[in-house]
Amino acid sequence: MKISERLARIKPSATLAVNAKAQELRASGREIISLAVGQPDFGTPQHVCDAAKAAMDEGFTRYTPVPGIPELRDAVAGYYAKFYGAQACGDNAIISNGGKQVLYNLLMALVNPGDEVLIPAPYWVSYPAMVQLAEGVSVFVPTTADEDYLVTVDGLEAARTDKTRVLILNSPSNPTGCCYTQAQLEEIAAWARQHGIFIISDEVYDRLVYAPFTPASLAKTWEAYPETIAIVGALSKSFCMTGWRVGYALAHEDLVKAMSKIQGQSTSNINSITQKAALAGLSGSWDIVDEMKTAFVRRRDLAYETITGWGATCPKPDGAFYLFPVLEQFYTDDAPDSAAMCTKLLEQAGVALVPGSAFGDDKCIRFSYAVDDDTLTEALTKVGKVLTGK
Numbered sequence: 001m002k003i004s005e006r007l008a009r010i011k012p013s014a015t016l017a018v019n020a021k022a023q024e025l026r027a028s029g030r031e032i033i034s035l036a037v038g039q040p041d042f043g044t045p046q047h048v049c050d051a052a053k054a055a056m057d058e059g060f061t062r063y064t065p066v067p068g069i070p071e072l073r074d075a076v077a078g079y080y081a082k083f084y085g086a087q088a089c090g091d092n093a094i095i096s097n098g099g100k101q102v103l104y105n106l107l108m109a110l111v112n113p114g115d116e117v118l119i120p121a122p123y124w125v126s127y128p129a130m131v132q133l134a135e136g137v138s139v140f141v142p143t144t145a146d147e148d149y150l151v152t153v154d155g156l157e158a159a160r161t162d163k164t165r166v167l168i169l170n171s172p173s174n175p176t177g178c179c180y181t182q183a184q185l186e187e188i189a190a191w192a193r194q195h196g197i198f199i200i201s202d203e204v205y206d207r208l209v210y211a212p213f214t215p216a217s218l219a220k221t222w223e224a225y226p227e228t229i230a231i232v233g234a235l236s237k238s239f240c241m242t243g244w245r246v247g248y249a250l251a252h253e254d255l256v257k258a259m260s261k262i263q264g265q266s267t268s269n270i271n272s273i274t275q276k277a278a279l280a281g282l283s284g285s286w287d288i289v290d291e292m293k294t295a296f297v298r299r300r301d302l303a304y305e306t307i308t309g310w311g312a313t314c315p316k317p318d319g320a321f322y323l324f325p326v327l328e329q330f331y332t333d334d335a336p337d338s339a340a341m342c343t344k345l346l347e348q349a350g351v352a353l354v355p356g357s358a359f360g361d362d363k364c365i366r367f368s369y370a371v372d373d374d375t376l377t378e379a380l381t382k383v384g385k386v387l388t389g390k
């Protein structure tokens with residue numbers, strides 16, 4: 001079978017590979033706990049499910065406009081007005097199959113072959129693959145645990161060339177959970193503007209930010225400079241709707257039209273029923289978010305205390321539901337890198353984790369705390385035993 005060269009260069013998702021190995025062990029009778037999960041362990045709110053059922057009963061089951069039904073696009077604009085004071089209209093919004101398709105559409109719409117895309121590392125797994133599919137070149141900008149994995153203007157400037165076209169920012173971050181303050185985001189945006197670099201601001205975890213940190217966004221800066229920034233959002237993480245596949249962009253009208261053209265020739269509109277559910281989500285109660293945040297703060301603190309208790313360096317995250325400790329001091333001859341260490345932890349501790357190499361930092365391993373407290377405690381105890389012998 002001849003597969004295109006474009007695809008041959010793309011690595012399969014490391015997260016999916018870990019889950020496949022965990023499934024295999026489970027099938028052989030082993031008890032495996034997964035801390036490799038990338039979704040909240042809470043159910044989709046009832047009013048959202050009810051809206052989906054009503055949509056089906058009312059026969060709302062046909063094609064819709066490609067960028068989404070007008071009332072949902074208006075609701076996305078309303079979301080950015082409500083939470084960030086950014087004024088936009090429905091024409092500035094497109095609804096896609098999760099934040100993932102929004103990012104893909106954006107890169108396809110913005111990047112020409114050979115254009116360089118700055119990606120602060122550690123980064124979310126899919127950015128480099130998407131850049132490659134758009135025939136761009138990923139330029140990684142390293143950050144360290146000591147600087148809370150936050151990129152600085154100096155770091156970005158050192159990586160900039162005359163081919164730099166796009167910067168992908170992600171806050172709160174997957175895999176680190178670290179967040180940029182409003183001032184840091186604006187400083188980076190001013191630098192990017194000065195050099196004609198477009199910012200894709202991936203804010204899919206924007207509701208999952210923990211006090212005293214205040215949620216930050218480039219939405220308001222977008223309002224002032226709409227041709228220089230696109231905001232990526234989704235209901236997947238913040239509203240427990242990962243399987244529904246609903247994400248959105250806030251962007252200049254012309255960019256929305258370009259993304260719509262790509263979507264119109266690939267997937268068309270997202271599921272019509274999901275659109276009605278998303279509308280109920282965006283315009284209804286946000287109580288679920290507070291409930292989740294209370295649980296995530298408790299679990300973050302629990303995991304943070306345990307992991308730093310092993311002597312690992314780990315910034316305390318202000319958002320999302322991940323920790324990204326440096327664990328290279330525990331690597332051994334039989335487990336000399338993050339992938340081998342994850343395999344060892346899966347086999348010896350029965351805990352699935354994602355190797356840092358998947359996120360561009362082999363010194364680290366990603367822990368998700370989107371599991372209940374007892375499961376988290378049991379998993380961390382088992383991992384600690386393998387790593388420290390205690």
Ligand code: PLP
Binds near residue numbers: 124204242
């Ligand atoms: N961006 C980041 C940083 C993510 O972690 C994810 C999902 O894991 C996505 C985007 C894609 O989210 P969605 O499930 O809405 O496609």
